[in-house]
Amino acid sequence: MITSPLSFQFFWLLIFHFHWSQAVSLDGLDQLLQQKFYKPEPKWHYFGFRWFDRMENPVYRSYKYGFPPGIYGSSVIPISMWYHLWCAYQPKDIFMQSHNLRLVSLDYARMLRSCNESAMPRCSWHLFVALYQPTSYNVELLNLFFKDVKTLYEDKNCYPVPIVQGSCYPFTSIDQMSLIYIYHVCHLFTPYTHPGLNLRMLCPNACARRPCQSIDNAIPGSCKSYGYHMNDYTCTCEQGFEWENSTQLCLIDDNCAKICEAANTLSCIVNRTSATAICRCKDGFMGFDCSQKFDACVLGKAPDARGLNVGAIVPSGYDACGTTLDARNLCFNVPDTSSYTCVCSPAYVRDITLPYDNCLKPLDSCDKRICVHGQCVTSPDLLRSACDCDDGYTGPLCNQPTGSWSQWSEWSICEPACGPARHRRRLRMCMSEQEGHCIGPVEEVRRCAEGRGCVQDVAVEEETWLDFMDWTNYVMMITLGYIGALAIFLSLIGLFRRYRAPTPSESHGMTGSVKR
Structure with a gap:
């Protein structure tokens, strides 16, 4: 004591x-x-x-x-x-x-x-x-x-x-x-x-309380004291485990030597729980085990974990060059360096707002087209473009003023009133001094839904003429009827006279004539 x-x-x-x-x-x-x-x-x-x-x-x-x-x-x-x-x-x-x-x-x-x-x-x-x-x-x-x-x-x-x-x-x-x-x-x-x-x-002994018996994966009775503090002892661990002085536990073996390529590894962080190791590679190497030559197209760069490198985060070259955006975008690793070079397709250019080489900005024909009073629109393949001009302007660059139109009139009723081909119309007026400044139609025509059938699907003028012709035909037919009836009547009278019996006077006349 x-x-x-x-x-x-x-x-x-x-x-x-x-x-x-x-x-x-x-x-x-x-x-x-x-x-x-x-x-x-x-x-x-x-x-x-x-x-x-x-x-x-x-x-x-x-x-x-x-x-x-x-x-x-x-x-x-x-x-x-x-x-x-x-x-x-x-x-x-x-x-x-x-x-x-x-x-x-x-x-x-x-x-x-x-x-x-x-x-x-x-x-x-x-x-x-x-x-x-x-x-x-x-x-x-x-x-x-x-x-x-x-x-x-x-x-x-x-x-x-x-x-x-x-x-x-x-x-x-x-x-x-x-x-x-x-x-x-x-x-x-x-x-x-x-x-x-x-x-x-005389001397304190940390092993006197038999600490190895209560430590997981430690062999009981294997305690060895190397000092005179409470924690100055070590235990022999079971196979697959290793004694860790800082925690005084039997932890999973250090797998750094098994996983990391020693010649290419700068340091190693061991996860004793999952029996894995994180290899920190030397310059010029990469991979989970530091066995591969560094390829900037595959692996990017980040600020140093100690905060000494305050540069920007650089993604991998494949990501920066946009190889997934367009198969024609290419990345080339620069040997013996930590950099890469991008070759962009015709549809992409470098985004100059980013501090590293890239092909991340889509290039369309609108980049070289200026629409003064309008917006540029592109085709789906980004290779063609045109200006969609605002009202009052026209031309390829939407820089030519046009005449202004009045408001459209109300739509007319559907004409004709019946029949399949029915339409309605509306009009507008050009407000410019010269009508040629107004671009676009004066009248708009839209087809109406089919209506009921008509007795005679003709115009009013045609109906008047047809009525006159019908009346004339009726008169002529009646006249011809009367004439025909008269001719028939006269024919009948003639036949009647031809075949009737002669009178005495007629008979006497006929006899005298024969004698001569």
């Missing part, structure tokens, strides 16, 4: 009264280790920091499974810790001498071997506290665990204390001292380099 930092007031005593006496000998080391913390003899006076064993209400915290992230390099455990000397020449004067690195020169291995950590856990920790107390360090312990300590402490008024970046490192809690101790012991010595030191009793 390691204690946590405590908020307590440590103070300097302004009245210094220092007496040196013989330190505790190594013969009494066992008794010394029995104490919770090493204490000075009563005749020693405190003129530096409060003693750690006099802190009230200590709180204990376990780092058995590793230090929390961020603890190193913080105010709890600075990264660079130097060991300097405190000196006191006058009762009211304490200052620091900037020399003599002590923290890293301690013989930790000898200190760890000097006691049995298994039988007496953290016994070496007590020695560490005793060594670095500025008011009660033990000379025999110093001689035992430091080399050439005699020259260091010739001045009996100097005491070793750690400082950080040129200032005194504040030993304000047992927790800080304990972390410093474990930091140095566990980092300077490992179970692999010093197997006899039994460091497992």
